[in-house]
Amino acid sequence: xxxxxxxxxxxxxxxxxxxxxxxxxxxxxxxxxxxxxxxxxxxxxxxxxxxxxxxxxxxxxxxxxxxxxxxxxxxxxxxxxxxxxxxxxxxxxxxxxxxxxxxxxxxxxxxxxxxxxxxxxxxxxxxxxxxxxxxxxxxxxxxxxxxxxxxxxxxxxxxxxxxxxxxxxxxxxxxxxxxxxxxxxxxxxxxxxxxxxxxxxxxxxxxxxxxxxxxxxxxxxxxxxxxxxxxxxxxxxxxxxxxxxxxxxxxxxxxxxxxxxxxxxxxxxxxxxxxxxxxxxxxxxxxxxxxxxxxxxxxxxxxxxxxxxxxxxxxxxxxxxxxxxxxxxxxxxxxxxxxxxxxxxxxxxxxxxxxxxxxxxxxxxxxxxxxxxxxxxxxxxxxxxxxxxxxxxxxxxxxxxxxxxxxxxxxxxxxxxxxxxxxxxxxxxxxxxxxxxxxxxxxxxxxxxxxxxxxxxxxxxxxxxxxxxxxxxxxxxxxxxxxxxxxxxxxxxxxxxxxxxxxxxxxxxxxxxxxxxxxxxxxxxxxxxxxxxxxxxxxxxxxxxxxxxxxxxxxxxxxxxxxxxxxxxxxxxxxxxxxxxxxxxxxxxxxxxxxxxxxxxxxxxxxxxxxxxxxxxxxxxxxxxxxxxxxxxxxxxxxxxxxxxxxxxxxxxxxxxxxxxxxxxxxxxxxxxxxxxxxxxxxxxxxxxxxxxxxxxxxxxxxxxxxxxxxxxxxxxxx
Numbered sequence: 001x002x003x004x005x006x007x008x009x010x011x012x013x014x015x016x017x018x019x020x021x022x023x024x025x026x027x028x029x030x031x032x033x034x035x036x037x038x039x040x041x042x043x044x045x046x047x048x049x050x051x052x053x054x055x056x057x058x059x060x061x062x063x064x065x066x067x068x069x070x071x072x073x074x075x076x077x078x079x080x081x082x083x084x085x086x087x088x089x090x091x092x093x094x095x096x097x098x099x100x101x102x103x104x105x106x107x108x109x110x111x112x113x114x115x116x117x118x119x120x121x122x123x124x125x126x127x128x129x130x131x132x133x134x135x136x137x138x139x140x141x142x143x144x145x146x147x148x149x150x151x152x153x154x155x156x157x158x159x160x161x162x163x164x165x166x167x168x169x170x171x172x173x174x175x176x177x178x179x180x181x182x183x184x185x186x187x188x189x190x191x192x193x194x195x196x197x198x199x200x201x202x203x204x205x206x207x208x209x210x211x212x213x214x215x216x217x218x219x220x221x222x223x224x225x226x227x228x229x230x231x232x233x234x235x236x237x238x239x240x241x242x243x244x245x246x247x248x249x250x251x252x253x254x255x256x257x258x259x260x261x262x263x264x265x266x267x268x269x270x271x272x273x274x275x276x277x278x279x280x281x282x283x284x285x286x287x288x289x290x291x292x293x294x295x296x297x298x299x300x301x302x303x304x305x306x307x308x309x310x311x312x313x314x315x316x317x318x319x320x321x322x323x324x325x326x327x328x329x330x331x332x333x334x335x336x337x338x339x340x341x342x343x344x345x346x347x348x349x350x351x352x353x354x355x356x357x358x359x360x361x362x363x364x365x366x367x368x369x370x371x372x373x374x375x376x377x378x379x380x381x382x383x384x385x386x387x388x389x390x391x392x393x394x395x396x397x398x399x400x401x402x403x404x405x406x407x408x409x410x411x412x413x414x415x416x417x418x419x420x421x422x423x424x425x426x427x428x429x430x431x432x433x434x435x436x437x438x439x440x441x442x443x444x445x446x447x448x449x450x451x452x453x454x455x456x457x458x459x460x461x462x463x464x465x466x467x468x469x470x471x472x473x474x475x476x477x478x479x480x481x482x483x484x485x486x487x488x489x490x491x492x493x494x495x496x497x498x499x500x501x502x503x504x505x506x507x508x509x510x511x512x513x514x515x516x517x518x519x520x521x522x523x524x525x526x527x528x529x530x531x532x533x534x535x536x537x538x539x540x541x542x543x544x545x546x547x548x549x550x551x552x553x554x555x556x557x558x559x560x561x562x563x564x565x566x567x568x569x570x571x572x573x574x575x576x577x578x579x580x581x582x583x584x585x586x587x588x589x590x591x592x593x594x595x596x597x598x599x600x601x602x603x604x605x606x607x608x609x610x611x612x613x614x615x616x617x618x619x620x621x622x623x624x625x626x627x628x629x630x631x632x633x634x635x636x637x638x639x640x641x642x643x644x645x646x647x648x649x650x651x652x653x654x655x656x657x658x659x660x661x662x663x664x665x666x667x668x669x670x671x672x673x674x675x676x677x678x679x680x681x682x683x684x685x686x687x688x689x690x691x692x693x694x695x696x697x698x699x700x701x702x703x704x705x706x707x708x709x710x711x712x713x714x715x716x717x718x719x
Contacts, residue, residue, distance in 0.1 A: 002026075004036065005074045006084055013038075022047075023082060036073050037158070038082040048080040050169040051158055055083065059157075062132055065125040066154040088153045091145035094122070094205060098141075099213045100328055101503060101529050107148065111329045112307045112317070113297060114150050119209040120290040121152040126202050127283030129154070130195055134162040137171025137193040139201030140178045141208065161193045168192060176229045177215060177521045178204050182277060184233035199280035203272030206286060210265075211239075212328060214255050216273050218525030218543075222248040225544045228518035237273035241266065252526050254324060260312040262296065264289055305331045333587070341586070346593045349600045350472050356603055358465065359613055361449065361649050366618040368631035378434065378636045434636050438645060441630035446649045448626040453651070456616060461606045462651065468599040475592040482585045489581060493574065494566045500573065501564050502532035502557065512552050519544060531557045 002013045006028075013026035013036060023039040039047055051069050060068040069083035096102040097118060103110055122144055129136055136143075136154070143156040161171040172189035180200035183191060207216045217231040219238025226234070236247040241258050244250070251257060258266040268289050271279045281289070293309070300306030300315040306329055308316045321327040373379075399417035403410060453459050489496075507515075507523050507530060515523075526542045528534060534557040539550045617623055630647075637644050708716040 002038075003076070004038070004081060005076060005078075006036075006071050010076070017087075027087070028084070033087055034070070034084050035087045036082060036084050038073065044080050044082075047158065051080075051083050053164045053167075053169060054158070054162070057164060059132060059134075059162075060086070063128050065128050065152065066157050068157045083158065085155075085157070086153075088145055088155060091147050091153055094118075094141040094144040094146055094208070095213070095508065097146050098208045099506075099508075099524060099529055100326070102506065104330070107146075108332060109148075110150075111305045113294060115209045116290055116294045116297070117150040118146050118152065119206045120287060120294065121146075121150060122205055122209075123202060123283045123286040123290060125152045125154050126198060127287065129160065130198070130283060132162075134160045135171065135193045135195060136198050136201070137161045137188075138173045138175065138178075139198055139205065140175040141205060142175075144205060176516075176518045177217075177232070179229075179232065180277065181233050181235050184229055195282060196277045196280055199282050200272065200277070202283060202286065203269065203280065206290070207269060207272075210261075211256050213529075214239075214252060214525045215521045216269070218522045219249040219251050220543060225546075227544055228522055235273070235275055237270075240270060240273070242270060243274075254320065254527065255525075256316060260316060261309045262293060262311050265293055265309075303327075303329075303331050304333070305329045331587075341590050341593055343593075346475070346596055349596050350475075353465075353468055353472065353596070353600050353603065358462075358651065359610055361651050364449065364452075364613055364617045364651070365445070365649070366620075366624050366627055368627045371628075371631050371635040373635075374639045375632050375636050377437075378639060381433075431640060431642055434633065434640060435642065435645070438630070438633040438637055441626070441633040442645075442647050442649060445623075445626045445630050445647075448620075448623045449649060449651075452617060452620055452623050456613065457609070458606075458613070461602065461610075464599050464602050468596060468603075471592055471595045471599070475589065475596065478585060478589050478592075482582070485581055485585075486578065489577060496577065497566060497573070498561070498564055499532050502560060503530045505531040505560050507531075507533075510556055512556055514549060514552065519549075528553075531560045 003010055004013060005011075011031070012029050014029050015027045016024060017027055017035060018025035022043050023037055025035050025037050027035055052072060054069045055072055058070075059066075060070040062068075064086070067085045067088055069085055071084040073081045073083055075081055092106045096106045097110065098115065107114070125144070126136065126139065138156065138159050143154060143159075145153045145155060147153075159171050159173055162169055170189070170191075171193050174183070174188045176184070178201040179188075180197050183197060204216060208214070215228070216237055216239055217228060219231075219236070221231065221236060226236075231238070231249070236249045237243065238247065238249045239251045239255075239258050240247055240249075258269060268281045268285065272281055274280075296310045297307040298310045298312070298315075300308065300318060302315065302318060306315050306317045317328050396417050399413040402413040406413075450459075453462065507520055507528060510520075510531075522544060523529075523539075523542060526538070528538060528542065534553050536550060536554060539545050539553050540547075545553075634644050
């Protein structure tokens with residue numbers, strides 16, 4: 001146990017709590033609130049004057065946000081060893097908050113508001129350093145720690161640059177992906193840092209937090225592959241909305257974009273990563289911007305843990321989850337659902353819904369006025385045909401007469417006879433024209449009926465009923481689907497264990513030759529965060545990763561995978577996974593019950609209006625006129641002796657009571673695949689792009705697709 005001297009008191013160091021390139025950090029016996037940093041022998045002389053100066057001006061007393069040196073530490077002979085500083089416990093490095101998988105492990109309850117608040121607190125801490133006359137210089141995610149309440153602490157304060165009595169104590173280090181463009185390629189030990197330099201690093205940290213770990217310069221460059229340092233040095237801000245022609249760089253797939261954020265946020269990032277260092281927003285400006293952003297976030301109506309920028313059209317987290325099956329901010333309350341369920345009451349509501357009779361098209365459509373004569377069009381056609389046939393008859397008679405009395409010009413009489421016969425043989429009326437007229441009239445009736453329903457507020461009620469049919473089917477599937485998912489959960493137990501094992505190895509902690517902090521930031525920006533994310537296809541898509549670097553990553557994954565040992569015994573993870581799955585189903589069931597009951601209330605409230613619809617329809621002039629036009633077309637067909645086609649006019653709702661299907665018979669109804677941790681809900685059924693109604697899964701020549709439930713009247717589809 002090493003003995004050190006703090007002031008005039010001899011103390012002994014205890015447990016090692018950290019180790020870096022400059023030295024080691026230890027706890028101190030009987031001093032729980034502080035730790036000691038002891039420099040490596042080769043660092044002590046170059047750091048002594050700076051640390052003594054920091055202690056002399058008592059920077060530590062000005063704020064709790066920064067772990068400044070507070071006491072000098074020496075050995076028994078008085079030789080400088082290091083310093084005492086505040087022990088920052090219960091905090092995690094900033095990257096463990098903004099990296100999605102790390103966040104779920106270290107900050108499971110954090111939502112997007114938490115990230116915005118943490119960004120706000122980072123700006124406050126950086127602003128405090130500037131207010132005290134210092135410059136951080138080496139601002140990076142390892143030097144910023146975050147607690148479970150989003151408060152922030154800055155460590156590695158001994159590397160900060162500050163001035164005392166005309167003497168500059170510089171910052172001589174820096175992380176490339178947090179270093180501003182103007183400093184790339186320069187010797188940082190000889191550069192005097194400025195607040196403008198810190199403003200760049202601060203913007204990178206805030207960008208990481210708001211954009212889920214993406215780096216602002218990690219994108220796809222249209223030219224040859226370039227490194228992160230080169231992208232920064234060349235000012236190729238991958239997310240820029242205004243300089244895309246200049247940067248020739250696009251953001252990674254699946255990333256948020258600047259246009260989802262309020263203009264003031266987008267403009268601040270454009271300035272921070274623009275061409276003018278002096279235009280970069282400082283900590284004070286970011287505090288104002290982030291305070292406004294925090295108060296303006298929208299709350300998702302589907303997932304209570306989803307908060308998103310107000311300028312976005314809909315919840316960005318729901319959209320991302322539907323694209324890649326990974327929820328950035330999952331609702332963990334589903335594990336212990338607090339929503340009460342009432343199966344008996346819901347079944348009763350379902351029976352009422354399914355027995356509720358909506359009016360049919362026949363109920364609503366007015367009776368047509370009596371039609372006693374063909375249409376003017378049919379009369380005109382028949383008269384024309386009669387005249388032509390009579391003319392043809394006389395022409396054929398004239399031809400016979402000519403053959404008898406003027407046989408020499410027989411060829412004239414033959415032509416006249418053929419012409420006359422053609423006119424006489426076309427005496428029948430063309431039927432297709434009047435069949436088409438009936439179809440067009442029937443479509444007109446459907447159009448006017450749809451307009452009538454819309455005008456009288458029935459369209460929304462019909463949509464509610466259609467949605468209820470889907471919700472009821474999904475509700476009835478719950479037991480079958482849960483049984484299926486539990487069986488699937490057990491069958492892929494080894495694969496889940498392997499995924500969890502590989503997820504425990506972070507790219508940041510991997511010691512792979514040639515993959516430093518900048519390349520690591522690029523990998524994470526393209527969604528490769530742990531060993532589990534490493535595969536040849538995805539890594540080769542990352543800029544700067546060819547076959548050699550990809551091979552190194554694959555070797556690293558294989559090395560970790562080779563040490564995996566499958567545990568066949570049931571363990572706590574199995575119980576937790578099953579509990580999560582059952583909890584999500586229970587929460588989904590409760591939401592479906594609420595949807596069904598609310599839907600029944602809507603339908604009941606609409607009953608009085610439904611009862612008055614036939615009378616209202618009879619007074620609707622446009623609808624009555626369409627009915628009359630169709631009746632006339634029907635009479636024309638009957639006059640011609642043609643069968644009348646079946647009308648396709650209908651309401652977009654099942655008009656008769658539907659049978660109640662017991663859950664045991666629903667196994668063949670389930671058409672979509674279910675994966676563990678994912679449950680279906682009515683919200684996953686898309687709406688038709690043409691009429692807005694709910695859609696159904698259908699099978700076609702090229703596989704399954706979504707088709708409008710009102711097909712063939714509406715032919716809207718989605719993939």
